[in-house]
Amino acid sequence: MRAPAKLKDVAARAGVSPAAVSRFLNGSISLPAATIERIEAAIAFFDYRPNAHARRLSLGRSDTIALVVPEIGNPFFAELAAAAERAAAAEGLGIMLFATENRLERELEYLSRLGRSDVDALLFVTNHADEDGRLAAAIGHAAQVVLLDEDVPGTGVSKVFADNVEGGRLAARALIEAGHRRLFLAGGPPALMSARERAEGFRAAAREAGLPEDSVEALAGDYTVAQGRRAAEAMLASPVGPTAVFAASDQTMLGLLEVFRARGIAVPDEVSIVTFDDVVPLAFFDPAISAIRQSIGEMGRIGVQRVIAGMKGGAAAEVIRLPIEFVPRASVAAPRDSTQAKKPTRRRP
Amino acid sequence: MRAPAKLKDVAARAGVSPAAVSRFLNGSISLPAATIERIEAAIAFFDYRPNAHARRLSLGRSDTIALVVPEIGNPFFAELAAAAERAAAAEGLGIMLFATENRLERELEYLSRLGRSDVDALLFVTNHADEDGRLAAAIGHAAQVVLLDEDVPGTGVSKVFADNVEGGRLAARALIEAGHRRLFLAGGPPALMSARERAEGFRAAAREAGLPEDSVEALAGDYTVAQGRRAAEAMLASPVGPTAVFAASDQTMLGLLEVFRARGIAVPDEVSIVTFDDVVPLAFFDPAISAIRQSIGEMGRIGVQRVIAGMKGGAAAEVIRLPIEFVPRASVAAPRDSTQAKKPTRRRP
DNA sequence: ACGGGTTAGTATACCGCTTTACTAAGATGA
DNA sequence: TCATCTTAGTAAAGCGGTATACTAACCCGT
Incomplete structure (x- = not known):
């Protein structure tokens, strides 16, 4: 269990500079086949994997977004998390999951992770009224926050709600x-x-x-x-x-x-x-x-999409309404006491 | 929206060196009240928050663990995630969530994040047989992996299972x-x-x-x-x-x-x-x-505990069995065709 | 008046990768 | 043959913290 190899080691073994390897890995250089081969051999030799912390510090981003919900165990939020994770993974982003128990202090704390650039963006669901406006203030107008499912009035960020x-x-x-x-x-x-x-x-x-x-x-x-x-x-x-x-x-x-x-x-x-x-x-x-x-899945997916748009810059805040659907099952029937009910329409005789 | 302040700025405004501020924030120095005040004032002035990437690169850890499950929407895993998140948050750790759809390649990919030090440790749940041993090989004997709910034979890591x-x-x-x-x-x-x-x-x-x-x-x-x-x-x-x-x-x-x-x-x-x-x-x-x-909650909690023990080093791998409980409700009754059944015992006459 | 201990810090070398700007060597063309 | 272009890279300055080892100033006792 030796210390993991670093870029420098790979470069040395391939007989090139660290910059060359880095640029090769990020596709920002074109090299002759022979050099590529040497680099790849060196990478394989060391089983080299770039250190995520260093990369993130250098790049200034983490390719990670946070999903902040009141409680994860609740199937509604679980499904939301599932959809968000799927959408994020498809874009190469990781999801950090946080539960607030619907408590303001915890919400504020997780919001502050944005400031620490702990995560690049926030998918945020709250379920309580923002009585003193502190939540709205914390959310501000960050292009990196997207509100899901429930509004926080007075915020100018993107929002995805059901109709x-x-x-x-x-x-x-x-x-x-x-x-x-x-x-x-x-x-x-x-x-x-x-x-x-x-x-x-x-x-x-x-x-x-x-x-x-x-x-x-x-x-x-x-x-x-x-x-x-x-x-x-x-x-x-x-x-x-x-x-x-x-x-x-x-x-x-x-x-x-x-x-x-x-x-x-x-x-x-x-x-x-x-x-x-x-x-x-x-x-x-x-x-x-x-x-x-x-459509909770849709909400998660679109939320991730908006967040990405916001990260790429530009994209104006937008409020999106998701369609809703009635799923008929067996719990609705004509009232028994039909004195004042219209006759139920039976479709099939 | 100016660039966020850095340690250096705070230090300059407080009239001390960056090292002093860093050490102050991490509690590894003792300073006279007057200096502390100046530092705190400077921090408040800039609304300074240490950059997480820099901190992590320097420290070599992320205070983040991954939870890898087949699917998040499944209430079993959702509850597990909820418990793990709670336990992790209590210890100041964040949780990254990954769904594998029970597919080996994705499992291996997430496992590899450990190698990139993307996360400090892995809480891992799989739900399929490891036919060719590739999974076991990838898990190896990393003290930073804890298996939950289901075994991957041939791995020497800590495990938490139900009885x-x-x-x-x-x-x-x-x-x-x-x-x-x-x-x-x-x-x-x-x-x-x-x-x-x-x-x-x-x-x-x-x-x-x-x-x-x-x-x-x-x-x-x-x-x-x-x-x-x-x-x-x-x-x-x-x-x-x-x-x-x-x-x-x-x-x-x-x-x-x-x-x-x-x-x-x-x-x-x-x-x-x-x-x-x-x-x-x-x-x-x-x-x-x-x-x-x-007790899924217990599984998540204990899993986090083991993972932390593993990170602190030392702690030998351990297999833990969680107690299980019968919850009697209404779906069990004496068989109707009781020809060969014993008489059901009725507790209350 | 001097050695030793305490107080209050500081200087500096990393952590490991990215990126911008630059260069040396060889190929091409006139 | 010299200027120019292309190819194949490189050097070095960050990114923003942390930690180790060190120092300067002051106080104390003798």
């Missing part, structure tokens, strides 16, 4: 088309853009379908299982008796399901469900749960 | 105690240590319970949903009619469930299920699925 409004709208429409007229929205934190937009789309669709303003009852929450439980209770206690519910996230839906089951409420016979995200294996649930799916 | 034998045993015991006598094992790839060990434990428990050798029927597979489907078909087609099945992974279990549902086979009334891993939200399934749980 949340459309997501909310699709959910409401699916429910309304099945015949529901009293809807429940187990929504996200109103401080977050994503939650506001989804609620907005949901209500808009209700309005567009001619439902009265009070046809959608809502309870805001925090995207957790616990929120789902609370929402289920609230919904069941509601005097107007909603017959369908839109869950802000898969976690929320899990909470709903738990309470419905405990109370013996049948899905979709007694209540219909549409969830948001589609990152949990919903197809295997009983019943399989219908979902609004955002 | 698979005990896992298999617990699964069989749960089924047998419920009264089952004809068991089906939807196992993993026989080329993998984990699969062999689980099968071994499973059969051992059957033997220990006095069941005949042919009481467990098995079909090997590859831990996928597709495997689960195949296993279900095989099981249903079996002339001996197993009444319970042990799935090699949550994915496998998903495949089983799909087929059982399509065929109208009730769980646990007609067939009992125990799965392995417990990374999918099994508690929310209907019925909730009983599982053998390995």
Whole structure:
């Protein structure tokens, strides 16, 4: 286990200068075949691999980007990480992974790694409101930060979001088309853009379908299982008796399901469900749960793309909206109590 | 947006030498309060942050470790990544994440990053057999590689595995105690240590319970949903009619469930299920699925620990077995066809 | 008044690669 | 035969820190 060979050693053995070897390796020189052969032989002889630290110091970049998310274990972020890693690897970039637990100090700390040129760029996901603007200030207008999934208002960087409004709208429409007229929205934190937009789309669709303003009852929450439980209770206690519910996230839906089951409420016979995200294996649930799916993979891919564009310089900040899709499964059916429901349309006789 | 300040600038403004500032920042010097104040003022003035590349080149390390897994989106590896990241962050280390898609070339490539001192150490998970020994050769005896979850035979590095034998045993015991006598094992790839060990434990428990050798029927597979489907078909087609099945992974279990549902086979009334891993939200399934749980978090944590020990030098390679646990839920019940089953023990009258 | 110890630092040689600008030798052309 | 061009490289200055070894000034005790 000798010390690893360095450029100098290779050069010496090939009978050329270190500069020649370096330039050869980086393709910035053209050499006669004989010399190339000698260099390659020397490289093979030493099993030479350029030292990454030296290279990075000299180049002033690391070919590494950071992905900063609230928690890695959450399947949503895991999938995001998977997509980002794939896209980055394809471009020869490495991904450093950081979890913030959604805490501001940790977010700021990871943001500061940019300043230390620890990483070249940052793919950043936060999930809480930036109350005092510190986060926005830290993000500033760095061309090397791209915001994913959730906004940090007041920042001029590139952003990639799902089309949340459309997501909310699709959910409401699916429910309304099945015949529901009293809807429940187990929504996200109103401080977050994503939650506001989804609620907005949901209500808009209700309005567009001619439902009265009070046809959608809502309870805001925090995207957790616990929120789902609370929402289920609230919904069941509601005097107007909603017959369908839109869950802000898969976690929320899990909470709903738990309470419905405990109370013996049948899905979709007694209540219909549409969830948001589609990152949990919903197809295997009983019943399989219908979902609004955002393309997380796309978000990761495009995020990496934007980040690269930013690194290459130039590219103006841009806000990108990703299309969203309704995945019909078995958790939506006509309301049982159909007194005020339109007759469900059956496609096949 | 001026060029970031460097050590030299800070030193000049504080009226000391760069060495003094460096040593001050690294705590390797003691200085009078007045000097410290000047240095700190200068640092604040410039918002100075040491350049990570320079530091790493000088120090010869990056305080970064790589986590190499087959796929990040898989909840098992996602949870592993989450735990490893947490443990690493607590020690001031960063995590670089790499997905190999279980392909040898990519594994070798990431392994080679160690040689480039791109990262200080590697947390490595593979999921395929090392047929020609190339993987083992690449891993060699580097004190900076720790193998997680699955073995690569012929390597002398530290390893952290679940107690698979005990896992298999617990699964069989749960089924047998419920009264089952004809068991089906939807196992993993026989080329993998984990699969062999689980099968071994499973059969051992059957033997220990006095069941005949042919009481467990098995079909090997590859831990996928597709495997689960195949296993279900095989099981249903079996002339001996197993009444319970042990799935090699949550994915496998998903495949089983799909087929059982399509065929109208009730769980646990007609067939009992125990799965392995417990990374999918099994508690929310209907019925909730009983599982053998390995402590993935612990695996990540301990892996990081071992890697750090290895970096500090000294620490001999070690193979660690992590305890495993049976999580009883609703998918195991007495066999309906109880002709040859013992009477199920009911705890509460 | 002098040797010795402490305090408060400094000088300098790396770490290993990249890159810009330059040159020596041979080939080409007039 | 001399000027010019091409070929095949090279020398050396960074990149921005860290660490080792050293020194200058001051204080103390005798």
